[in-house]
Amino acid sequence: MTRRPLSTYRLQIRPGFTLDDAASVTRYLADLGASWAYLSPLLAATPGSDHGYDVVDPSRVDDSRGGPEGLRRFAEAARAAGLGILADIVPNHVGVAVPRDSLWWWDLLRLGPGSRYATAFDVDDRVADGRVRLPILGAPLAEVIGDGQLKIDHAPAADAPDGTLSYFDHVLPLSPGSAAHADDIAELLEAQHYELRFWEDQNTDLNYRRFFAVSELAGIRVEDPDVFEESHREILRWITEGLADGLRVDHPDGLRDPGAYLEQLAEATGGAYTLVEKILEPGEELPGWWRTDGTTGYDALVEIDRVLIDGAGVRSLDALDRELRSGSGLPAPESWHDLIHGTKRMIADELLQSEVRRLVRTLPTEIDGAADAVSEIVASFPVYRSYLPAGREHLAHAIEDAVRRRPDLQDAIAALAPLLADASLEVAQRFPQLSGAVMAKGVEDTAFYRLTRLGTLTEVGGDPSIDSISVYDFHEAQRARAASWPHSLTALSTHDTKRSEDVRARLSVLAEVPERWGEVLTDLRAVASTGHGPLDALLWQAAVGAWPISTERLHAYGLKAAREAAESTRWQHPDVEFEKGVAAIAEAANGAAREIVEGFVDEIVLPGRSNSLSAKLLQLAAPGVPDVYQGTELWDHSLVDPDNRRPVDFVARSEMLAQLDDDVAGGILPPIDDSGLAKMLVTSRALRARRDHPELYDGYRPGTVVGEAAEHAVAMDRGGVIAVATRLPVGLARRGGWGDTALLRRETPAVDVLTGRRFEAGSVRLDDLLATYPVALLVEQR
Known part of the structure; x- marks a missing residue:
């Protein structure tokens, strides 16, 4: 079992x-x-x-x-x-950045087709006579040879009996017998099972499958x-x-x-x-x-985020985004689907053109304009990939959309359509590998850094065109998970998320105060700006969401964000002058703009923490298997990797948990303050309840909340446990609190395991239930 x-x-x-x-x-x-x-x-x-x-x-x-x-x-x-x-x-895939450390790759480079690992790597032998193209040179090969930058070491080694070839830090094995060409470097290179290429050739002429556009990660079969x-x-x-x-x-x-x-x-x-x-x-x-x-668990992450966002406020942030674009001389924003079509097409044409060309080489017949048509189809593909014969409807959608956008390619697209749908063909087997890579690079790693009105929405697994979901839709998603995938993981933060759960929770408050955020952003941009309004919004959100944050961390994030967006600067060709504006924002956050940042954070920190606790409880109580990413049992305001892989102080956390347990046993509950103990309380009590009483989580029904502020609550009944969380806390405060709002319950006593309070049978008013924390976890006393 x-x-x-x-x-x-x-x-x-x-x-x-x-x-x-x-x-x-x-x-x-x-x-x-x-x-x-x-x-x-x-x-x-x-x-x-x-x-x-x-x-x-x-x-x-x-x-x-x-x-x-x-x-x-x-x-x-x-x-x-x-x-x-x-x-x-x-x-x-496997790592090939340092060939000598990569057992399989080194053997392939040394022995070529004679290597026992020759079939392990997904190398296209239709080009370069099957030699592996290595894009490691800082200039075209002729220049490198002319400058004498290639060094030969004929001394045998256990893993290189014929010696090695070096180019700065790159060390490669010489093939058996090739040392005979020692006096002619060009002939020596021709005798190898690899072909040295200018680093920019990886975009167009690579002949091995990669992980996305990372040439240091080679795909295996x-x-x-x-x-x-x-x-x-x-x-x-x-x-x-x-x-x-x-x-x-x-x-x-x-x-x-x-x-x-x-x-x-x-x-x-x-x-x-x-x-x-x-x-x-x-x-x-x-x-x-x-x-x-x-x-x-990315799907669960998105559901939880969206139910805690004010959709009407996001539309006000859309208006702010239009103003920022207009003020920066940028065109009006596109629809989300038009935006990602453009970024995906850019990826297919640039970073992943090697993969497009390889796909074309697999076609069983020549098609005029095939590369252009493949790129257009893949840019229109609506999901990461198909799994033929399943998913043909996605291919049909992509074909139709590609023809609509590029009627000049209609003949080429029509010729490709049946080939891409035929699972017996290599081109159809490889197309899904390409579509997934284009989606990942074009959406997560590009478009997410261009659509900047609210950072919470541009998270892995999310579709920013869906700015919020209703409580009803949230419950439907949980029912579906309980019915179909009850053991699926649920997440709030991972090593891949663009922002940690607590950063997103704080930023979600901006949708409740869009006008105020517009004022603050104007003040911040007056202190430091890149000149690109939407990017400024993204970077100042990072400062506010992750505050307190060092200049170094914010600068590193800013450079990554600006280069991923690929509008004003890029990874492969950075614009040094533009990036000075990124540095200026990072320096200003802890300098000239610090008072503005801290003042605004003080305004939103409490509702942000309410969102954090609500998201945590919903995740830990909902159907599925909740995952806690390291350190996030306390407040964690991390940004995209590698920021989210910073060391975690487990000694301090262990001591804090022990003290928390002692305090709670003595009737002392932690306040919602900078210590994060309130989040540790919610995390530990929810995890323990699930571990100690799994039989109480055997179903899923929406909890029933009635009254004047019912829209501000999310309640779920798991069978013997009811979780209650607050949503849109700023709006709740504006209306004067919970008023007569109540949770309808069975005629069974229950204990809120977060506070230890006992509630007798029947309904309970939320201003009483949530008097201490914005969340409650009621365990029925059967």
């Missing part, structure tokens, strides 16, 4: 926080109420990697993360604390049984030896056939608990035939 968690707690394992460090916090996680520990990737990764998604050797646990013995010690500690273990795995077996042998050992209970599969959409992969994984693990990192667009459902327990 598959063992499944009641909740998880995500730990980022890295050289600075090893498996032994993780072992030392297992007791704290259990005391907090977590059911399983959820570990980031553990396999050997590129030296210095903090995230671990750049695996270089799938046969062993990374020594810098604690090694195999560290994993065993962690597992022993977790078991002693009563915790299960969920491990994050990466089947789509996990659909090959031998590749699956060798890349998963160590992972399967964790399951069979009891070192892990379940797996989180990173980026399955990068695989040729995710469903078949999950089937193979389930057979190999005996049906172990398995989650997929999958973004679902509005209305899209997780494929029901997949052998998985659900997603990693």
